[in-house]
Amino acid sequence: MMVPALTVVQGPGVGNMGLQMSAIVSACVKLNAKRIRITFSGADVAAFLRIGAAQRPGNWIKLFVPTPAGGCVGRAYTLRTFDLDEGTFVVDFVIHKTGAVSLWAQAAKVGDAVTFAGPRDGGFNLLPDAKRLLLIGDSTALSAIQAILTHVPSDLPVEALIVVEHPAEHETLVAAPHVRVNWISSAEDAPNESGALEIAFNNLPASLGHCQVWMAGESRTVVAARKLLSERWTLEEARIHSKIYWKRGTSHFRT
């Protein structure tokens, strides 16, 4: 199959972000009050997906959307799924009150144009000696968690601890005997996300052995979880991959 060449786009406000590619919204589905699923397509999307790194689970892009004032903002988003034959990828947007991209996603319609750059680093790699996998995240990490669950061998025990605000945000993830998903509601089970995770951590076994940990979410929660794992379970730093996806009170947070 002929792979189309990438189009270079320099949009308003994009600045020096390297190669910008075009994408068109081809479907929008409101999954629940906090989540909108958008499918992107176009020649650049098809070409981008053929870059090997774009196919790694947990891979993310910088997505640039227009603002009502005529500018453009960019934020990081994970590819939930992709379809090489159709030349499409899917992103799930967590909806919150004030974010520029959150607002864009709520108004998005088929035919809308955006640009994106990537693939960015951060795709998931399973350690060769991992005997068990622990995935920790909030609703912004659900796409990465789902992609990782789909990717790992079916004989690897996996536990996912997922903090969402309300039980209505639970969704069906990979259901397999080796996968255990523990949903925690920060609004109902605990005073905040960190507290909710601590409750979930209490159910973990005393020893995690050759466990690999992947986690992502709000800054304070990720930092607290990482500290707990290295102190209480004395897990080696090299076994813990953590990434801050957003920071409460900070727009466009970057580590």
Ligand SMILES: Cc1cc2nc3c(=O)[nH]c(=O)nc-3n(C[C@H](O)[C@H](O)[C@H](O)COP(=O)(O)OP(=O)(O)OC[C@H]3O[C@@H](n4cnc5c(N)ncnc54)[C@H](O)[C@@H]3O)c2cc1C
């Ligand atoms: C590698 C990576 C992958 C990511 N993948 C995804 C993904 O697949 N789906 C996804 O939805 N997000 C994902 N995120 C998080 C997303 O980039 C941020 O939430 C981003 O800040 C949203 O941009 P915004 O313009 O809506 O809000 P901003 O303008 O950045 O923030 C405005 C305000 O909203 C707050 N805020 C930001 N995000 C949230 C949130 N999720 N919940 C509540 N308040 C928030 C900020 O603290 C700030 O006060 C990812 C982040 C990274 C780094």
